[in-house]
Amino acid sequence: MISMVPIAKLxxxxxxxxxxxxxxxxxxxxxxHRVGRKVLRARIVETEAYVGxxxxxxxxxxxxxQRNAIMFGPGGxxxxxxxxGMYDMLNAVTGxxxxxxAVLIRAAEPQDGWQASLTGPGKLTRAMHITRKDNAADLYGxxxxxxxxxxxxxxxxATPRIGVDYAGAWKDQPLRFVDAGSKALSRKIRGYxx
DNA sequence: TATAAGATCGCCT
DNA sequence: GGCGATCTTATAC
Numbered sequence: 001m002i003s004m005v006p007i008a009k010l011x012x013x014x015x016x017x018x019x020x021x022x023x024x025x026x027x028x029x030x031x032x033h034r035v036g037r038k039v040l041r042a043r044i045v046e047t048e049a050y051v052g053x054x055x056x057x058x059x060x061x062x063x064x065x066q067r068n069a070i071m072f073g074p075g076g077x078x079x080x081x082x083x084x085g086m087y088d089m090l091n092a093v094t095g096x097x098x099x100x101x102a103v104l105i106r107a108a109e110p111q112d113g114w115q116a117s118l119t120g121p122g123k124l125t126r127a128m129h130i131t132r133k134d135n136a137a138d139l140y141g142x143x144x145x146x147x148x149x150x151x152x153x154x155x156x157x158a159t160p161r162i163g164v165d166y167a168g169a170w171k172d173q174p175l176r177f178v179d180a181g182s183k184a185l186s187r188k189i190r191g192y193x194x
Numbered sequence: 195t196a197t198a199a200g201a202t203c204g205c206c207t
Numbered sequence: 208g209g210c211g212a213t214c215t216t217a218t219a220c
Contacts, residue, residue: 048201057201067216085204085213092203104201122202132215163201 005009010146015075015094015139019049019101020175022094024156024194025129026181028149031108034128034142042108042128043151045182048161049175050091051101057167069107072135073101077146080125080135085124088131092139092146104161105178109184119184153179157191 011031015022026044033040050058059068059081070079071093079091081101108118108125118124123132131142135179137144158174165171178189 050201059201062217065217081201082202084216085215087202089201106201120202161201166200168205 008148009140012076012140015092016096017075017094018052019094019103020079022092023047023049023103023175023177025179026092026103026105026164027150027156028145028152030111030150031105031128032147033128033130033144040114040128041111041147042114042116042124043111043149044105044108044146045106045153045179045185046107046119047177048104048106049177050104052095052099052101055167056170057161057164058100058102061129064100068100071102072113073097075101077137078134078137078138080130080132080137082132084122088125089121090125090130092132102150107182107185117184151191153181155180158194159189159191179182 006031017089026047029044031042031044034118052178055059056113060071067081070077074091074097075094077093079093080088084090091102104121106121108124110116110118118127139145155182157178160172161176174192
């Protein structure tokens with residue numbers, strides 16, 4: 001007999017904290033997307049924190065626009081945007097209303113025997129069928145949400161964020177977080193214990 | 195209306 | 208390690 005215990009889901013309060021805390025604690029958690037009759041699940045192993053309007057790498061740094069508007073709302077919603085003419089990026093909005101912070105989900109490990117390469121933000125959204133249509137989705141809803149970690153990372157490494165060389169002093173901030181034990185990621189990730 | 199650049203990826207050398 | 212694909216978004220004219 002299979003246990004009928006309902007699977008927990010991260011609630012709003014989890015997201016309504018600072019992006020760095022949320023980015024670290026999302027490692028090991030299970031991203032879930034229901035698409036049609038399928039349920040795609042993947043264990044998050046890499047994240048990046050974008051910490052607010054003062055962060056020159058954050059999309060909110062030049063103020064509110066049509067694209068980034070969801071970031072200015074309360075934490076617990078998805079911010080999905082299109083980039084490089086090809087890729088959708090998935091973020092979890094964090095913090096309280098008016099504080100534009102978010103966590104970019106960069107990599108995950110497929111669960112339930114599902115085979116896929118989710119090592120990279122563009123590959124992850126493509127394989128999990130997450131698109132701009134999911135922008136502003138409620139992460140406490142039934143379609144796109146995150147479950148608490150079953151296996152927490154044994155060690156977390158911090159490194160500078162990827163692809164933000166334009167961000168002045170902010171490009172060197174250690175705001176990328178990786179589960180050092182992830183087999184899906186390259187073995188030669190260099191970072192600071194965090 | 196036009197232009198530049200981007201929170202990437204995969205293929206090339 | 209470098210580069211092109213590809214097109215939305217933001218900003219400037």
